[in-house]
Amino acid sequence: MNLFFVFLLSYWFPYFHNDIGAFTSSTGGFSTGGEYNVEQTFNNPASLTNFSGKKGILSFNYTEGEHYMTFFGEDTTLVYISNDFSPSLAGFTFSLNDRIGLGFSYSLPYKMERHSNWIEETTGEHPEGTGREYRYIEQKRFHSLNSGVGWKCNDNFSLGMNLSFLLVKYKSGIEYDDGTDNTIPGTLYGIKPSLGFQCFIGENVTAGFIISKGYAKGGYERTYYEYSGGDFVAEITKYYWEKETLPLFVSVGIGYEITDRIRIFNSIDYTRWGDISYDAEKYAYILEDLENEIRLHEGFEFRITPATSIYMGLHNEPYQYSTTKSSLDQIFITAGFGFKVKGIKVNLSAASSRLIKAALKRENRYYITVTYE
DSSP, X not given: OOOOOOOOSOOOOOOEEOOOSHXXXXXXXXXXXXXXXXGGGGTOGGGGGGOOSEEEEEEEEEEEEEEEEEOTTOXXXXXXXXXEEEEEEEEEEEESSSSEEEEEEEEEEEEEEEEOOOEEOOOSSOTTOOSOEEEEEEEEEEEEEEEEEEEEEETTEEXXXXXEEEEEEEEEEEEETTSOEEEEEXXXXXXXXXXXXXXXXXXXXXXXXXXXXXXXXEEEEEEEEEEETTEEEEEXXXXXXXXXXXXXXXXXXXXXXXXXXXXEEEEEEEEEGGGOOEXXXXXXXXXXXXXXXXXXXXXXXXXXXXXXXXXXXXXXXXOSBGGXXXXXXXXXXXXXXXXXXXXXXXXXXXXXXXXXXXXXXXXXXXXXXXXXX
C-alpha cells in the first residue's frame, strides 16, 4: 500500500544543498575553496584571485533516490522517489590584474524534486481505470545568477564577495501523464549576498571561510469559480503573495597538501534553519519543527599523473525536520576521477547514501563537470 499526503494549498517544504560540481561532490562536499579547482571559485569568491586569464566551466547533475516512511507502526512504505537531471553550474572567470579576479555564473545552489509512482486514474464510471495515469509531485529549484569579485590583499590572504539574484520556481500537487496537471506553480524572486576569504598558511595549507544569507518574495495564482444558488456567476483569478528567508550558511575548511601527489580536505558547514521565516497572504505554514544542521566533509585527492587524479570523500546530510531527523539523515560516500587534455579538464563523480546508513531516505548523485583552463 502506498500512502501520500497531498497539499493543494501553498506551504513551505524542504530543499537541500546542491554540490554544483564533480570536484566538490567527489571530495566529500568540500566547498570552502583554495587553489585547487576553478569550480571552487563559485563556492568561495575569494578563490577568484587564484587563477589568471580566462576560465570557463559547465556542470550537470543527476539524482535518483527513494524516500520511505513508517506509518502507525506498520511496515516501511515508499512515499516518494526522485529522478532529477539538471544543469548545476555554468560560468566563466577572468582576471583584471594580478590582484583582482571576477566571476559570473548560473548555478543551482538548492533544489528538491520528489514524486510518487504513477497511479492509474479510476472514476465512478470507470472503476477498472481510465487509462490515464497521475502522480503526486513536489519540486523546488533555486536558480541563481551570480556575480563575484575576489581581491588579493597580499600574497597570503584574499577576500571575496558574491551577489546572487535568485529565481525560485516550485510546484506542488498532481501531474497527469497526458501533460495536464492540478498543481500550484509559484515563483519567487530574491537576493543572496555572500562573503568569503582564503588564507595560505605556509606552502601546503589553505584555509577558507564562507558566509551567506538570502531572501525571496513572490507568490502564485489560483482560479476559483463563484456560484450563487447553484448557478455559475464568475471565474475569479487571485494572486497570493508569499515570502521566505533563506537559512544563514557558514562554512570553514582547510586543504592540506601532504605531498606532491596527495591532498586532503576538511570542512564543516553550519546551516541555521531554526530562524528562517515563511509568510503568506493565506495558508501560512509554521516552521517550528526545523532544526539547525551541521555537515562534516572529509575529502582526499591522489594525483596519478600531473593531469590525472582520483578522489574519495565522506559527508553527512542531516534532514531539517527534528520530528523525523534520525530516520532521514544520510551519510554519503563519494568518489571521482579527473583528467586534463590540452586545456580541457573533465571531472566525474558519484555519491551514494546507500552504503553506510541506508535509512528511510536513500540517494545516488552523479556529476560531470567540464572546465576550460
